[in-house]
Amino acid sequence: MARVLVGCKRVIDYAVKIRVKPDKTGVVKQNVKHSLNPFDEIAVEEAVRMKEKKIATEIVALSCGPSQCQETLRTALAMGADKAIHVEIPDKDYEHVTSLHVSKILAKAAKEINADVVIVGKQSIDDDSAQTAQMVAALLDWPQATFISKAEKVDNVLKITREIDGGLENITAKLPAVISADLRLNEPRYATLPNIMKAKKKPMEKKTPKDFEVDLSSRFDVISVVDPPSREAGVKVESVDDLVSKLKDAGVV
Template sequence: MSGLRVLVPVKRVIDYAVKPRVNRAQTAVETANVKHSMNPFDELSIEEAIRLRERKVPIQEIVAFSAGPTKSQDILRTAMAMGADRSIHVVVEDKDPQLEPLGVAKLLKKVVEEQKSDLVILGKQSIDDDASQTGQMLAGLLGWPQATQASKVEISDKTVTVVKEVDGGVETVKANLPMIITTDLRLNEPRYASLPNIMKAKKKPLEKKTLKDYGLEEQPRLKTVKVTEPPPRKGGVKVDDVDGMISKLKELGAL
């Protein structure tokens, strides 16, 4: 098997440890002066691509890709510090129409064709919109097999074996390359980038592009009408016995 060309899309999102707040206009989540980082599921994807190489799977190149504002370069540098060989950044500023999952999938299709990628490993979802659609849409557009929510990946020759998370257990699937894989939390534990690798990442190629470079001018299909905080949860009540519990449930209309 010749060397694989692996594409790993990554996204800049509000850090998972930050509690999001709705902005004053109630049009979106407040992002100004809020810590951002790489989407956790995308960290798993970068880590898995690197581990495949470390397990002697013949990988010619690992390319990290992101579409987003200028600050998205930070997560691409992180991906390269972890072990990606180079990166591509499609600049989409906050003032520009924002890409939806289908738009991202169309863009990734163009990138896959341009880079002649054999394998795309991406997070099963991003923690900002939780859409969990891009990988499946990309597989549909390319006509490639897919394995979602991967917890284990093995490659032998051109055959990929994936253990994937399903309700109540796991499922093992096999497919031939080229292929789309989306990652789940049990797949691995991402490494921390060492200081020497962070310094080396500054010298690795980071190519800047625009949607027009790929012949795309994506317009949103959805309009956010209003964003509000969830209502505060009400406190629980204590009951003395089973009869009291049944009475309370009837009172609340649950029975």
């Protein structure tokens, strides 16, 4: 294995309380803390560990979005990525970008840099689509291993443990391949101050979707974005009989 391409999405920080815009067209993103998507952070960490084991020789981080995505890429570089590609998309166009658009860019980038592995987080915490890895694999016609919790390279094959509803599944994937990182794959490292300083000097290439021949035309219209309904307060019961009675009234039993 020589080169790893890692997808890095800039998302609203997990600790921020999401607010819907007054006009119901989306969520408030202005003046809100953003960070590297937690699952993509795990993907970066896995790529760095591959390099430490001398399985990979170069790590390229890629992010699509406005100029602020450069901060997200600097985080990946500080963690250990060697170089970055920023596919700049203005805010007004980024509102309509879908997983398919990003997948096409990642697939084209993988071919352009001759990547042997594409690693992304299993999902982003903003739209929770969990479909980018699958789409990239389909576009490249590469094997895919999704929701992985363990990866080991043996010869030219990845031995993968992935999480499924019934427990764990062991599979193999021939290289080149696309994998998506699950929560228990690893624990990302904190970037040290020296590495943060070094990240500022690492190369970052700027590109546009046109460089990858990707059309960002919107394929859907947002009708309305609303807050989920608030939960009703619970009810205390005096006895088990009261509980059973209320459950029957609710049609549960």
